[in-house]
Ligand code: ADP
């Protein structure tokens with residue numbers, strides 16, 4: 001029978017430390033949060049080897065008195081709350097009194113501090129939890145904390161550290177989030193003596209966003225603002241032509257704290273419904289300000305999640321604010337000239353895109369009517385103002401009620417992507433030589449040819465009917481086939497690409513002008529770490545300084561997609577947690593997403609030739625019945641079944 005013993009404090013502390021500190025980036029987060037809580041106007045972060053060798057955070061905040069240094073590193077010691085009631089009105093970033101104790105428990109830790117009203121500073125060192133004596137030490141006003149050899153006494157944790165680049169990527173993400181929330185503070189970040197960020201204090205929020213994410217994005221952001229039930233929402237969202245393949249560019253700050261919230265991310269996606277292609281996510285920088293009592297921050301060890309008192313109402317506020325904004329905004333102002341040209345072309349041609357646009361406008365108007373005016377928002381939100389508007393409107397003000405034009409970019413983009421996908425499809429299709437029909441008479445042609453058997457075998461008629469722009473209906477000997485166009489094309493591309501990779505023959509095109517791609521720090525790190533793997537897929541990537549990578553070669557089979565989009569989506573995938581450790585599996589995963597990206601989408605209208613080409617290729621793949629994710633690509637309704645259903649037997 002095992003005996004029960006109480007764990008010694010050292011073990012308890014290590015367990016607690018594991019909850020708060022799981023990698024260098026979490027140390028950086030905790031230390032910088034302390035600096036901000038101390039009222040610092042300047043925070044300098046220095047990192048060596050991705051933080052595994054050294055993390056130093058220096059601030060000019062209020063400092064810690066010499067006789068309180070030992071207390072600062074004691075577990076559950078904090079100056080920020082006094083009793084349990086305070087837990088419900090936390091106005092600081094920290095309050096659990098755990099961070100310094102946890103960090104000092106698993107590193108070589110040095111704390112130097114001097115309150116502004118003291119003549120001299122003091123220093124305290126802790127070595128893997130063993131606390132030394134406090135000694136006098138010269139120091140400018142403020143606090144400097146150095147953390148060396150993180151996880152020095154927890155070898156398993158240390159072994160789990162990823163490469164320097166990956167860890168540095170996470171450190172960069174942490175600093176970005178904190179710097180974004182506090183534009184009033186000067187932030188700097190240096191890695192291996194190289195300056196990564198230097199963000200001057202007191203700049204506007206938009207200026208800081210521009211500095212962190214590039215002026216091109218910042219210039220096109222749409223300001224949003226509303227107030228409801230004591231909750232103030234403000235910030236910026238990107239126009240639909242700036243989207244991402246994941247939600248990492250969605251920054252939600254609640255009372256100055258970066259959080260993740262599934263419900264609010266869902267509200268964002270809802271607001272953009274119909275404006276973004278499937279699988280794309282909006283970019284947003286949003287602040288929510290409310291009284292500390294309205295939000296519980298004590299629900300998550302690293303406080304990445306919070307609980308709102310009235311989450312439903314905040315959801316509606318966010319959704320309502322954005323919808324109102326979009327309906328009064330001429331989103332085409334942020335359209336870049338090349339896309340504008342595509343949009344105009346589509347209009348001139350009296351393209352089917354017109355119908356889709358009209359449909360979208362009707363949908364939006366109905367939605368408006370149905371939702372009434374969202375609470376607390378003036379029904380007549382002022383028109384958007386863009387400093388450097390390209391619309392030609394002389395005063396820079398955009399007029400209301402220009403709805404039909406508002407949907408142009410999304411539609412244009414959809415059209416552009418549809419064409420690209422269709423072309424990609426052709427690139428691989430052994431063109432059906434014997435095709436006799438001309439485009440535009442598909443119904444007749446289908447009738448006429450329904451008695452012929454396609455030379456490729458299986459599907460009869462050589463032509464199928466497209467329904468809802470997503471399914472193809474065809475007949476074969478057995479009965480009627482309903483084919484999912486995206487799933488089938490994805491499967492075909494997947495197998496083609498896989499075969500090429502296995503035979504080492506992925507065609508890669510050197511780009512005439514290598515393309516720089518801006519990424520999040522962790523994404524850039526992940527991409528560079530997996531350079532070799534990406535090269536096998538035909539994507540050659542070089543470091544380009546900062547969080548930018550340079551794409552020099554691109555897979556020929558994806559020639560019709562935008563290279564930077566593809567790199568971004570691969571990067572996002574690689575940077576996500578829980579990656580398969582095995583290279584083969586990782587390659588396979590990338591393969592999946594490349595084929596998914598390159599494949600025609602549900603919603604793409606296909607020409608009769610495209611339908612033919614797709615069906616031809618159906619017979620060239622090994623498993624035409626399942627898409628790479630395992631979903632079926634087609635369903636069969638046998639003749640017997642149909643006869644039975646129609647009571648013929
Ligand atoms: P918490 O932030 O939850 O209070 P920490 O372990 O992070 O707990 O810090 C313990 C205490 O040490 C803080 O409450 C604060 O009083 C003090 N402290 C930590 N870092 C700093 C700093 N950079 N400047 C001033 N005081 C600090």
Ligand code: MG
Nearest residue numbers: 030034094099
């Ligand atoms: Mg803290």
